[in-house]
Amino acid sequence: MVLVAGDRFAVSAAEDQMAKQIEASVTESLACDVVPPTVSNVSIGGFPFLTQIMFGTFKNIGVSVExxxxxxxxxSSVEAHLKGLHIPVKKILTNSVGEVPVDDVEATVHLDYDDVNTFLADQPGxxxxxxxxxxxxxEVSGTADVPVLGAQEIGGVTTFEIRDNKLTLVPSELSLRGGLDFSIPVPGGVGELLPSVPIPVGGLPFDLSIVEASTDASGLSLTATAKDVVLPEAETRTRQCPPTDNSGN
Structure with missing residues (x-):
């Protein structure tokens, strides 16, 4: 029981330290006028933890970033798992962790339909x-300039593809909506009626790259990965922001 209690105490202390490292990682390149993300639910997997400390490698750290x-x-959120974090035991014992190399990161990036639609409302169509x-x-809908008929409401289905680390909406099976209701041959003319729309999701933490997209009732779930990531030193102040003037001058 004493060993188990000690193991759990070590986990708690390490989770606090790793939360600071991760916060430094997700805020290091942000401009001063940008509100930093919220890091929560930092959890270290694997038991016993003290063995991981001895070998200087943490197997799996889970984290939420919002x-x-x-x-x-x-x-809306990024649920990430950092796998293979390398911290020599000497650095842990001397509280001088510094930068932390990470072998792999696997994450799920969540986007709600309402937020995607807010972005799409300002795009062509x-x-x-x-x-x-x-x-x-x-389903996808939008406004298109149809030959002879002029501006019409167009609807159909859409898939999501990954191109150049961008989520791209690709409409297909289009038909006219409203008073007229007939199918438009696919693929002829689809790109001209409702264009493929790239949805940027750059600036993800841990240098994540999108590799797959899926949908559910609430929104989009993007699978993202990264390799050979380095978490910066927690104490490093990479955002050189001027102090806030609260004097009213």
């Missing part, structure tokens, strides 16, 4: 998306 600034739609069948399919 409020991530992005040039595209708001990202004013495209909007809506889940059907519990998110197994996603």
């Amino acid at each position: 409020g991530i600034p992005t040039p595209g739609p708001r990202i 004013k495209i909007q998306i809506n889940p059907v069948d519990g998110g197994e399919q996603v």
Whole structure:
């Protein structure tokens, strides 16, 4: 029991330290006028933990990051697992952890439909998306200039592809909506009616790259990965922000 208690105490202390390292990692390149993301639910997996300390390698650290600034739609959360963190035992014992190399990161990036639609509303075609069948399919609608008929509401289904680390919405199976209701041959003319729309999701923590996209009833789940990541030293102040003037001058 004493060993178990000591192991759990060591885990708690290490989780606090790793939370600081991760916070430094996700805020180091942010501008001063950007609200930093929230890091929570830092948990170290694997038992016994003291053995991991002895060998200088943490097997798996889970973390949630919310409020991530992005040039595209708001990202509701990133649930990440950092695997293979290398910290020599001497650095742990002397409280001089410094930078932390990480072998692999696997993450799920969550985007809500409402946030995606807010972004799409300002894009060409004013495209909007809506889940059907519990998110197994996603309908797409927008406005397009149809030859002879002029501006018309167009609808169909959409898939999501990954191109250059961007999530790309690719409409297909289009038909006219409203008073007229007939199918438009696919693929002819689809790109001209409702264009493929890239949805930027850059600026993810840990240098994550998007590799796969799936949908459910609430939104999009993007699988992201990274290799050979380095968490910066927790005490390093990489955001050189001027102090806030509260004097009113």
